Amino acid sequence: xxxxxxxxxxxxxxxxxxxxxxxxxxxxxxxxxxxxxxxxxxxxxxxxxxxxxxxxxxxxxxxxxxxxxxxxxxx
Numbered sequence: 001x002x003x004x005x006x007x008x009x010x011x012x013x014x015x016x017x018x019x020x021x022x023x024x025x026x027x028x029x030x031x032x033x034x035x036x037x038x039x040x041x042x043x044x045x046x047x048x049x050x051x052x053x054x055x056x057x058x059x060x061x062x063x064x065x066x067x068x069x070x071x072x073x074x075x
Contacts, residue, residue, distance in 0.1 A: 001068040005057075009071045014048060019071055022046035022056050034059075041069060 001009075001019075009019060026046020034041055044056045053074035061067045 002070070005068040005070045012054075012071065012073050014054065014071060018048035018050075018052075018054060019056055019068060021049050022054050023058070023066075026056070029055075045074070 022044055026044045028042050029045045030043040032041045039059050041057055041059045048054050055074055056071050057069040059067050059069060
């Protein structure tokens with residue numbers, strides 16, 4: 001998890017359990033190519049543990065680990 005993602009998660013009152021729940025039960029709604037790094041980023045939409053609509057932006061790193069880029073509440 002990036003520092004930015006952790007800060008956004010904390011600002012929105014979310015926990016790592018919410019992020020994990022969204023990744024495990026949510027849906028990939030968009031795939032974007034980062035022009036600067038040529039890496040794919042994925043927008044995953046789902047619900048927090050308490051049923052709130054949340055999106056997670058993630059990518060697969062060069063070491064094949066999932067990196068959470070950011071987390072935000074849907075308006």
